Amino acid sequence: MKTSFIPEELRRDHIVIALVGQPNVGKSTIYNQLTGAFQHVGNWPGKTVEVAWTKLKFNNEKIILVDLPGTYTLSGFTEEEEVAIDFILNERPDAIIVITDVSALPRNLYLFLQVLEITHRVVLVVNMMDEADRWGIRIDLNKIRKKFGIPTVGTIAIKGVGLNDMLKLAIEVAKNPPSPRKITYEGIEDYINEIAHLVGDEIGTYSPRYVAIRIMEGDVTLLESLPDDVKAKVSGVLDRMRFRFKRDPRLIIASERYRLIDEILLDTFTRKRLVDRLTERFDEIFFKRGLDIILSFIILFATFFVAYNIGYYFTEIFDTLLGHISDKLSNMLEGRVPTWSHSLIIEGVLGGVIFALTFLPLIFIFTMTLSFIENLGILARISLALDRFFSRFDASGKSFFPMVMGLACNVISVASSRVVPSKKEKLRVMVVSQFIQCPPRQVVIALILGLLFPPIIASILFGFFVIFGFALALILFRVLKILEGPAREEVPIELPPYRIPSIKILSKISWNRTIVFIKRAGLLIVIANIMLWILSNVPPNKPMEQSLLGIIGKYISIIFRPIGLGWKETIALIAGLAAKEITLGTLEFLYGDIGNMVSGALYSIPSLIAFLTIYAYYVPCIATMSAIKIESGSWRYMIRAIMISLLVAISLGYLVYGILRLIT
């Protein structure tokens, strides 16, 4: 039996209200204005899409407010749409608030009509009413309310205006569902009725009319679930529609919905401008040929630079603070507990907790920066400008964002992969962004190269390692397309008007996302850290080469022997899984001084460069692996990502070694 997303015991005494809306209508702003700091966030079963919900009390009513993902329609085209429709049909919320943006009402009402086809428990919200002047819009909400027969309210979410009225109406709707005007699609009403009549009660859960519309929209599952004779008759009706309108029923229904929207807005909504002056002027500049790419890179790297510096500034403070706490605790426990348990608590458990927590400021700052440029309207434009280049690699322009973020931290790149619209592409971004060189890796590579070569050559090689990470990511996109089929979705990109977002709301959204991420990934990081501690400290009081890690390292080192690497490098690579910089510490520990390793007495240059190549592109740290598990919602994807990076890194190591042996 399918379990309920909202716990059953809560459903009994709470009114469940769902927020639905197309992207860029201010849905998240409304949700965050109404909710406190504590939110439940969970992946929808079997999906990578998150659904947030929270409990609140309003006018002595207990409410569960659910923030469904932003979707253009309820047609099941994307994963977000599948989740939204699944929630509405199966969770059956007591009321649904459909949020629209006053400047995009002629499009936003499409989703509203689709919701209205499923349920009457709907409240229509026209948000951003303060912008009506900017667009020269005149809107008569009373007339719209009468025309639909559905409670309608205007809001300015960013200022909290109208939100109480919205909740009052939603509670009213939950208790006494309204009787809206019947939505009829004049041109095709006969066909809808005919299919509804044929379907009858065959599909018990939904109304025959809704089933008829879904079948017209191309819902094959519903059509296939009908008995053969009914299915044949329904298919006959669809064929007649195709013959009469010379178009597929899927397109006819969309056309009918827009015809109805235009009819309703005919005397309720007028506007002087299609676009506000700010957007018009900025876009004139941005979309100038050649300037788009330059501006995209400038904005992207400026954003990255600011976020990187602020993020790492706070990370350092946070790290020092946590270091002090760790030292205090370590001193407290010293002498009171056996040495091994002291080490387990401080290095294994607390080390893992601190490692997970150090990501907090970085993730928060980067999430906020990304949300800022997204809400500002810039992100969509940049991704459009870069789209052409990335389409050659079966990626969209938006894939570049997480990849660039990888230069700050691979965990950030995985966390920010949510900006990518297609699920398949998002999963690929998580895999390929592992090859982008994060700061700890950059430090280790720069240091070893600096010891091996004169500064000029070391700098060139270092640059090559970083740039090759991006090239590798793009090549892998292409390879995965050949192996698994295309991931890029052909969709137009909405270019929302430029708007200055509320920093307060953005901080709240980013903080909640960060906390949820840290909570979920943190547990995995701590567990993985403890496991690595066990590997390197069992049996106790033995040197590292005699520990489990040493034994495993010696076995694995067989793989690296042909390229001249030994067990010490293998152990250092395994230890680097905890955090990339640990590789350096391990090498120092095993060699006494890293200089001994690179002095040339032990290893040839080809072996050392091969080692650096493997180090640069092999599995990222446990935090990134945990992030992949959390964002993809699947262990399988995490393991797949690890296997791919291992395969690529080791193959490259061999290739580099072979080439260098030939030329030296």
Place this chain on the structure above:
Amino acid sequence: MMLMGNNGEKMKKLTQVSPHTQVEIVDIKADLLLCKRLAELAFLPGEQLFVVANNPSGYVVVESQRGRFGFPREIAEKIYVRELFVQPRFRGQRGYKYRWRGGIER
């Protein structure tokens, strides 16, 4: 190259239209899935669009009463339109104030 629609009207691919041109969608020659997606965003035959930008190597930006959208080139190639008129480019140019910008013309 000028193409002819089913009803004999002259049509062009959206990628062939110059910026600042008002066009009407005549046909969309794409697979059903993309056609449905576009239809749900109101890109249907008969819908009027204003071409804001046309980057020959990249994308086409259009606006309509439903919003402003950017089409990657591969999608824009599949949308066939009829040119209605070219809007004067600069302020002060003859006919500038009469340009179509009014949303649903009523």
